[in-house]
Amino acid sequence: MTAAREEMACQICLSPLNTLGTPPTYVHPIQLAADGHQPVPVPVRQLDTVNRHCDFCGDPYPAWTLVGGEVTAVAIGGAAGLVQNLGHAWAACATCQTYIDDDRTEKVVDRAVRAFGLGDHPQVRERIEELHQAFLNARRPGRTLITTTAWPATVITARELPKVRDRLARFYRGTDSLPTALAATETRQEVAAGLDRAGLFWIDDDFTDLAEYAAEKLPDVTINRDLMPSTDGMLVWSRPVTPRQITAASWTTTSDGWRLINYRTIGGGLDGTPLQRLREQVGWLAPMSTIQVHDQHLLHGEQPAAALVATWLLVAQQAANVTTAEVDKAVRKSYARANRPTPEVRIVRIGANRGTRPSPERSASGDPERPQSSRFWVSGHWRNQAYGPRRALRRPIYISPFLRGPDDAPIRLSTTVRMLSSHMPMSEDHD
Numbered sequence: 373m374t375a376a377r378e379e380m381a382c383q384i385c386l387s388p389l390n391t392l393g394t395p396p397t398y399v400h401p402i403q404l405a406a407d408g409h410q411p412v413p414v415p416v417r418q419l420d421t422v423n424r425h426c427d428f429c430g431d432p433y434p435a436w437t438l439v440g441g442e443v444t445a446v447a448i449g450g451a452a453g454l455v456q457n458l459g460h461a462w463a464a465c466a467t468c469q470t471y472i473d474d475d476r477t478e479k480v481v482d483r484a485v486r487a488f489g490l491g492d493h494p495q496v497r498e499r500i501e502e503l504h505q506a507f508l509n510a511r512r513p514g515r516t517l518i519t520t521t522a523w524p525a526t527v528i529t530a531r532e533l534p535k536v537r538d539r540l541a542r543f544y545r546g547t548d549s550l551p552t553a554l555a556a557t558e559t560r561q562e563v564a565a566g567l568d569r570a571g572l573f574w575i576d577d578d579f580t581d582l583a584e585y586a587a588e589k590l591p592d593v594t595i596n597r598d599l600m601p602s603t604d605g606m607l608v609w610s611r612p613v614t615p616r617q618i619t620a621a622s623w624t625t626t627s628d629g630w631r632l633i634n635y636r637t638i639g640g641g642l643d644g645t646p647l648q649r650l651r652e653q654v655g656w657l658a659p660m661s662t663i664q665v666h667d668q669h670l671l672h673g674e675q676p677a678a679a680l681v682a683t684w685l686l687v688a689q690q691a692a693n694v695t696t697a698e699v700d701k702a703v704r705k706s707y708a709r710a711n712r713p714t715p716e717v718r719i720v721r722i723g724a725n726r727g728t729r730p731s732p733e734r735s736a737s738g739d740p741e742r743p744q745s746s747r748f749w750v751s752g753h754w755r756n757q758a759y760g761p762r763r764a765l766r767r768p769i770y771i772s773p774f775l776r777g778p779d780d781a782p783i784r785l786s787t788t789v790r791m792l793s794s795h796m797p798m799s800e801d802h803d
């Protein structure tokens with residue numbers, strides 16, 4: 373592999389592909405040929421998710437790309453896993469990175485020996501160590517965050533949102549690199565400044581369900597400021613949404629429109645020092661994809677920002693009940709010390725004014741029949757509606773049986789949705 377050649381992955385199994393010969397033939401890493409499909413090479417930059425492994429130890433959740441010596445070793449001792457260790461850019465998991473940073477590279481070798489099941493023969497150790505050293509001795513300073521790793525989901529609560537936002541802004545201002553679309557320092561500074569100003573929104577379970585179903589069928593939308601619940605903002609869904617598994621999104625006002633960014637959570641399943649370091653140095657979120665849109669930009673329904681745009685639209689059409697969350701004392705104090713106004717986190721729930729009664733036997737969490745109750749939303753659809761001055765503008769509004777209102781008795785009776793969470797103020801008489 374040369375520096376000039378773009379990295380490719382297989383569109384079917386999302387594995388990075390190795391190359392053979394000139395001109396190159398793309399081949400699966402040998403341990404992956406199992407189901408016999410032919411590799412379908414696509415440039416890695418087109419994929420949100422890539423099934424990469426740590427090139428040191430085989431861990432399935434690599435966090436960093438390091439650049440070092442060009443290593444051309446092929447599999448040794450029949451250890452298929454090591455065939456990925458080609459080239460000068462290696463993926464490192466958070467644990468290996470921690471050991472490398474602490475100059476404890478013998479621990480990295482231990483991990484490799486264990487992971488590849490090679491048995492702890494001195495010769496095997498020696499060969500692995502050689503391989504690692506060939507790379508690390510020529511390592512160049514810096515590292516790039518891997519944003520394509522499908523980490524197990526991490527739950528982010530509304531109370532944590534200010535801290536999550538601040539850590540992300542700090543990461544954008546820091547020196548660790550990001551892949552192409554967000555690589556430019558200027559862009560990163562702009563996004564960081566936008567995050568400082570951002571309105572913070574936390575979307576509860578039910579609204580997340582609604583937003584996900586609505587996003588699936590989102591029609592083309594003309595972007596303008598009216599769609600957005602704040603000038604700059606960041607929102608977190610209660611769980612990852614859409615097949616892309618997006619957990620958060622931000623929008624930043626720029627000189628010619630807005631920059632929209634989707635995020636995934638990182639660090640799920642880690643603990644101890646590697647987790648602490650990742651939280652400290654990166655935080656909770658990694659940007660997955662980004663798009664720059666301008667005013668009156670026609671955004672097509674099926675694109676990465678659909679979940680964000682659908683959520684905006686649902687909030688704008690007042691399907692939402694927006695309340696303000698309590699902010700931790702510690703967070704309030706640290707903001708006060710920094711002369712910043714206390715952050716406000718707005719919690720977005722399904723609107724209470726739409727006449728659905730809460731169903732007492734169901735709660736917002738731990739509902740055993742979640743898939744069934746969620747099906748309720750599928751029947752909704754988008755319709756274009758006139759709005760604005762002289763009703764000259766059009767924007768999609770989401771029509772669903774639930775949102776039709778209190779007079780629709782049959783629909784009400786069929787409402788088995790665990791609609792309103794127990795924290796919802798229930799002052800109205802719903803019968």
Ligand SMILES: [Zn+2]
Nearest residue numbers: 382384385411
């Ligand atoms: Zn494949």
Ligand SMILES: [Zn+2]
Nearest residue numbers: 426429465468
């Ligand atoms: Zn590793």
